[in-house]
Amino acid sequence: MFGIKPRDLGIDLGTANTLVYVKGKGIVLREPSVVAMQTDTKSIVAVGNDAKNMIGRTPGNVVAMRPMKDGVIADFEITASMMKHHIRMAQKSNNLFSGKPYVMVCVPSGITAVEERAVIDATRQAGAKDAYTIEEPFAAAIGANLPVWEPTGSMVVDIGGGTTEVAIISLGGIVTSISIRVAGDEMDDSVISYIRKNYNLMIGERTAETIKMEIGSAGIPEGVDNMEIRGRDLLTGLPKTIEITAKEIATALNDTVYAIVEAVKNTLEKTPPELAADIMDRGIVLTGGGALLRNLDRVISEETKMPVLIAENPLDCVAIGTGKALDHIHLFKNKAKESR
Numbered sequence: 565m566f567g568i569k570p571r572d573l574g575i576d577l578g579t580a581n582t583l584v585y586v587k588g589k590g591i592v593l594r595e596p597s598v599v600a601m602q603t604d605t606k607s608i609v610a611v612g613n614d615a616k617n618m619i620g621r622t623p624g625n626v627v628a629m630r631p632m633k634d635g636v637i638a639d640f641e642i643t644a645s646m647m648k649h650h651i652r653m654a655q656k657s658n659n660l661f662s663g664k665p666y667v668m669v670c671v672p673s674g675i676t677a678v679e680e681r682a683v684i685d686a687t688r689q690a691g692a693k694d695a696y697t698i699e700e701p702f703a704a705a706i707g708a709n710l711p712v713w714e715p716t717g718s719m720v721v722d723i724g725g726g727t728t729e730v731a732i733i734s735l736g737g738i739v740t741s742i743s744i745r746v747a748g749d750e751m752d753d754s755v756i757s758y759i760r761k762n763y764n765l766m767i768g769e770r771t772a773e774t775i776k777m778e779i780g781s782a783g784i785p786e787g788v789d790n791m792e793i794r795g796r797d798l799l800t801g802l803p804k805t806i807e808i809t810a811k812e813i814a815t816a817l818n819d820t821v822y823a824i825v826e827a828v829k830n831t832l833e834k835t836p837p838e839l840a841a842d843i844m845d846r847g848i849v850l851t852g853g854g855a856l857l858r859n860l861d862r863v864i865s866e867e868t869k870m871p872v873l874i875a876e877n878p879l880d881c882v883a884i885g886t887g888k889a890l891d892h893i894h895l896f897k898n899k900a901k902e903s904r
């Protein structure tokens with residue numbers, strides 16, 4: 565075993581999904597950031613997909629919860645346990661040496677020093693030899709193959725579950741950025757409120773996410789898509805099925821979509837003119853699962869008068885960029901140590 569070193573890992577510790585990238589292999593694990601545990605003993609029952617399937621369906625002594633909220637750690641111990649589980653799974657299923665790896669983890673660009681410290685500590689507690697952080701939009705830009713190290717402006721909009729990160733990048737650094745705690749989760753909440761308000765029907769967050777993915781869109785859609793949904797009637801307390809249209813869901817999503825558009829416009833307003841000209845040529849690149857919301861690229865393009873492109877595999881960009889950043893770990897080292 566002498567001389568064998570554990571492979572270093574890049575982890576996209578997201579509000580909705582956690583992805584693990586193994587240096588030299590690529591993404592080896594994609595799991596929802598969900599943990600199910602016993603309420604009395606706090607012992608973990610399931611992690612990832614198995615736990616997500618339990619949301620809203622657990623008996624009284626088990627709770628399925630998401631330990632990350634708005635891009636940051638909401639429950640430290642559970643996040644560390646979840647990461648430990650993911651690191652072990654990634655190592656085991658790829659026959660990797662299971663020693664302590666160096667780990668690069670992404671964090672939102674608007675994170676506070678205390679929140680960043682918690683991510684570093686949780687990563688160490690999960691088994692890392694040492695942990696380094698990279699700002700999410702920078703990782704997203706690397707993962708989307710943007711020329712981040714060159715003296716040219718690139719613009720990335722990463723729309724995740726908890727946060728939307730907008731950044732202008734040039735010469736290996738973020739020139740200007742805006743991070744808002746409005747993204748996919750907020751869209752799901754808007755769908756839940758809309759249906760409760762207009763139909764007196766209570767639906768769960770998994771149903772809301774499915775509705776968003778299947779018929780949700782930015783701006784009013786052209787088609788006449790309908791969807792049957794089931795929930796609990798708030799007046800009778802009984803299960804009920806209703807039919808909802810894509811137009812109604814677009815209305816429900818409108819405020820969230822325009823909060824994202826505003827963040828993009830505000831970032832452009834702060835962009836130095838030379839870089840703005842580069843972005844005019846190359847376009848704004850959307851990453852993160854929220855980039856898949858139907859017509860969001862078109863609406864942002866209409867509102868900003870700029871070309872907008874969706875990155876290839878938008879859900880993977882942050883993880884790929886976080887993993888690739890391991891090749892430049894010396895650039896991130898000091899930053900992680902500074903916050904100690």
Ligand SMILES: Nc1ncnc2c1ncn2[C@@H]1O[C@H](COP(=O)(O)OP(=O)(O)OP(=O)(O)O)[C@@H](O)[C@H]1O
Nearest residue numbers: 578579580581724725726727748852853854856857
């Ligand atoms: N086809 C789709 N249409 C709309 N939204 C989608 C689609 N696919 C995934 N999403 C949404 O993307 C979000 C998850 O994206 P992603 O995995 O990039 O976030 P994350 O990295 O976990 O979150 P964060 O970066 O905020 O910590 C979820 O809100 C999910 O509902």
